Amino acid sequence: xxxxxxxxxxxxxxxxxxxxxxxxxxxxxxxxxxxxxxxxxxxxxxxxxxxxxxxxxxxxxxxxxxxxxxxxxxxxxxxxxxxxxxxxxxxxxxxxxxxxxxxxxxxxxxxxxxxxxxxxxxxxxxxxxxxxxxxxxxxxxxxxxxxxxxxxxxxxxxxxxxxxxxxxxxxxxxxxxxxxxxxxxxxxxxxxxxxxxxxxxxxxxxxxxxxxxxxxxxxxxxxxxxxxxxxxxxxxxxxxxxxxxxxxxxxxxxxxxxxxxxxxxxxxxxxxxxxxxxxxxxxxxxxxxxxxxxxxxxxxxxxxxxxxxxxxxxxxxxxxxxxxxxxxxxxxxxxxxxxxxxxxxxxxxxxxxxxxxxxxxxxxxxxxxxxxxxxxxxxxxxxxxxxxxxxxxxxxxxxxxxxxxxxxxxxxxxxxxxxxxxxxxxxxxxxxxxxxx
Amino acid sequence: xxxxxxxxxxxxxxxxxxxxxxxxxxxxxxxxxxxxxxxxxxxxxxxxxxxxxxxxxxxxxxxxxxxxxxxxxxxxxxxxxxxxxxxxxxxxxxxxxxxxxxxxxxxxxxxxxxxxxxxxxxxxxxxxxxxxxxxxxxxxxxxxxxxxxxxxxxxxxxxxxxxxxxxxxxxxxxxxxxxxxxxxxxxxxxxxxxxxxxxxxxxxxxxxxxxxxxxxxxxxxxxxxxxxxxxxxxxxxxxxxxxxxxxxxxxxxxxxxxxxxxxxxxxxxxxxxxxxxxxxxxxxxxxxxxxxxxxxxxxxxxxxxxxxxxxxxxxxxxxxxxxxxxxxxxxxxxxxxxxxxxxxxxxxxxxxxxxxxxxxxxxxxxxxxxxxxxxxxxxxxxxxxxxxxxxxxxxxxx
Numbered sequence: 133x134x135x136x137x138x139x140x141x142x143x144x145x146x147x148x149x150x151x152x153x154x155x156x157x158x159x160x161x162x163x164x165x166x167x168x169x170x171x172x173x174x175x176x177x178x179x180x181x182x183x184x185x186x187x188x189x190x191x192x193x194x195x196x197x198x199x200x201x202x203x204x205x206x207x208x209x210x211x212x213x214x215x216x217x218x219x220x221x222x223x224x225x226x227x228x229x230x231x232x233x234x235x236x237x238x239x240x241x242x243x244x245x246x247x248x249x250x251x252x253x254x255x256x257x258x259x260x261x262x263x264x265x266x267x268x269x270x271x272x273x274x275x276x277x278x279x280x281x282x283x284x285x286x287x288x289x290x291x292x293x294x295x296x297x298x299x300x301x302x303x304x305x306x307x308x309x310x311x312x313x314x315x316x317x318x319x320x321x322x323x324x325x326x327x328x329x330x331x332x333x334x335x336x337x338x339x340x341x342x343x344x345x346x347x348x349x350x351x352x353x354x355x356x357x358x359x360x361x362x363x364x365x366x367x368x369x370x371x372x373x374x375x376x377x378x379x380x381x382x383x384x385x386x387x388x389x390x391x392x393x394x395x396x397x398x399x400x401x402x403x404x405x406x407x408x409x410x411x412x413x414x415x416x417x418x419x420x421x422x423x424x425x426x427x428x429x430x431x432x433x434x435x436x437x438x439x440x441x442x443x444x445x446x447x448x449x450x451x452x453x454x455x456x457x458x459x460x461x462x463x464x465x466x467x468x469x470x471x472x473x474x475x476x477x478x479x480x481x482x483x484x485x486x487x488x489x490x491x492x493x494x495x496x497x498x499x500x501x502x503x504x505x506x507x508x509x510x511x512x513x514x515x516x517x518x519x520x521x522x523x524x525x526x527x528x529x530x531x532x533x534x535x536x537x538x539x540x541x542x543x544x545x546x547x548x549x550x551x552x553x554x555x556x557x558x559x560x561x562x563x564x565x566x567x568x569x
Numbered sequence: 570x571x572x573x574x575x576x577x578x579x580x581x582x583x584x585x586x587x588x589x590x591x592x593x594x595x596x597x598x599x600x601x602x603x604x605x606x607x608x609x610x611x612x613x614x615x616x617x618x619x620x621x622x623x624x625x626x627x628x629x630x631x632x633x634x635x636x637x638x639x640x641x642x643x644x645x646x647x648x649x650x651x652x653x654x655x656x657x658x659x660x661x662x663x664x665x666x667x668x669x670x671x672x673x674x675x676x677x678x679x680x681x682x683x684x685x686x687x688x689x690x691x692x693x694x695x696x697x698x699x700x701x702x703x704x705x706x707x708x709x710x711x712x713x714x715x716x717x718x719x720x721x722x723x724x725x726x727x728x729x730x731x732x733x734x735x736x737x738x739x740x741x742x743x744x745x746x747x748x749x750x751x752x753x754x755x756x757x758x759x760x761x762x763x764x765x766x767x768x769x770x771x772x773x774x775x776x777x778x779x780x781x782x783x784x785x786x787x788x789x790x791x792x793x794x795x796x797x798x799x800x801x802x803x804x805x806x807x808x809x810x811x812x813x814x815x816x817x818x819x820x821x822x823x824x825x826x827x828x829x830x831x832x833x834x835x836x837x838x839x840x841x842x843x844x845x846x847x848x849x850x851x852x853x854x855x856x857x858x859x860x861x862x863x864x865x866x867x868x869x870x871x872x873x874x875x876x877x878x879x880x881x882x883x884x885x886x887x888x889x890x891x892x893x894x895x896x897x898x899x900x901x902x903x904x905x906x907x908x909x910x911x912x913x914x915x916x917x918x919x920x921x922x923x924x925x926x927x928x929x930x931x932x933x934x935x936x937x938x939x940x941x942x943x944x945x946x947x948x949x950x951x952x953x954x955x956x957x958x959x960x961x962x963x964x965x966x967x
Contacts, residue, residue: 230949232914264685265846266963352911352953 213283222362226325242564287551322547362498414555422547425514443478630695772885
């Protein structure tokens, strides 16, 4: 693989904090693409002359005051986009290596992706080249958009560790396709992948731009396998967030692991010393499930039955056993009729850690739609479920329990993939060198 | 690439000399639009740019000033009250080639275009005015490094001109044979000769597109860009009649007109001058075309003879690479090797569809037998090749 215009070396967050210089510096602010471009505009004569000295002027400086200018650090012990408070929007792409791609190609690609991801998550373009007769290195649609807490999280699918790239010996034993699971009818067009890119941001265009540019950089080495856009988060991953609702109209993620719960993160989310592949320590497994919700049927269900199906009160989110949203469900509690307050087949009962030997996962899903089912004329949409965990077996166990879920009448799993997400990087490290070490 | 999608229903206009500058000017405008210091935006864009004002009037389109220095030029075109005139084109002095244009200016509208002009004499052309052609003189020294002084680039450009001429000439002779079969009422023979003529066009199409309307007349597809039945007259109309309607009725007249348009093209290319940037971006355009209209089967939707013209697109692009090879070997051997490697991947896939004598004697199977998963493979390989080729333009420009 050969890059004539490789993105520049990744910069540490510290470098971004350097004060901006030059008379064209716009108002002090956090790193937004809008401000970067304002800098370029004021220095327009320089741009026409081919110079870009002032392009990044103005991106350093004071901490951002608004959410939209907020930068999530790219470097750290863990990849961003897992414990990060869930952003509003998702662009998720899976890619496969093209036939003929070599280990060196994949390693170089992961190197280039590292630089590009570091740049984009800091609010910079993937590369700069305003020479009139070169295609722009960055596709450009995010110019002017604040970085909006963009995170880029990558993962390696089981197939990456087959015979092609000499990685068979680096494959964690827990990384394998999921076994057949209840209530699934998987579409091969939405299943698997050698690599995945999860881009999350509060701005959909910024998230999309990240996946598009990484895929473009990969052309000739990888090709798109499938892609999904999520338009609304369905989980809270931080105690600082309010609980959002999924397309069922119910609050989702009330009992999710929160990033602040370090012992749960270490116990259920981050890969630790138990792995047989030390390179994965500090990483996590990503399970993606495309779950179609038959919303028309659900919407016809009467309220009490919807609540019995989930096990919660629709508006307040309180468990049917009483209290408020964050009251722990009492699975032993009974109603005035003597029946369990939370029915035996309620979703929150069967999915609970109490019902699954303590098993938990960090959910980080999004609502999605693919438009209208051309055959049925009904909505093609639902929950693009993403969860992070120490071992994919955690998800398999929970999904086995959900075989009896009352909700199954209204949903179907139509896509599935598992990826091992490597740990975070320090400045100077890159994904390629770490995987092929 | 039959249309750029915003050509107002006319053929695509390829403006190689202007493309980059237009893009750059757009960036600067976009930048200033977002800038808080809005007052400085105009001066930023105009610091090195000469402005030429053109008022469209019933009498003509005199450029003001009519004599300027070489370099970036911004043309501002305004139509105050000329009902019969709606566009201004910048053409080479022999009028053969459109370098830049502003179309669709009805009275009250204004617009413009920008490009980088080398010294010489140019014509402003405004169809419908009482005096249609106006001189523009550009003085001074050519800007930037001159490719003419690089023997490898100069040789490549010269050979490219010959390649274009040869293919245009073969296009004419093979189309004449196609027309003879049609005139003789021999549909089976016409079916075999149609793709044989098409390949010569598909090797050099980006050059033919320089002359906008000729491309539409020769190669226009229904709805791309032709939406008026009377203007659907080229190869693909004949293709529709033969394969979809199973008739030769009306085709002799169409074929005769087609051959006439090709003869015009041949005359134009014989006097045309090219440059390395045109060669490089033309190579990318050819593969982009293969990646879109050939992969989808849209190009030869009636005849299903997409594979030989797919091959022709690749051949035309790789001819450019071959001609530039002596230059690229020093300039960017890594890029050259990547292009060769990705072309080999395309060739390997294409080879799996070769057949003898093949569908309609094309040497390939019928494209409708190539199923979606196989088209996907071809698409992936050809997109990777196009991505590499897109990096040629800067290598031959700097």
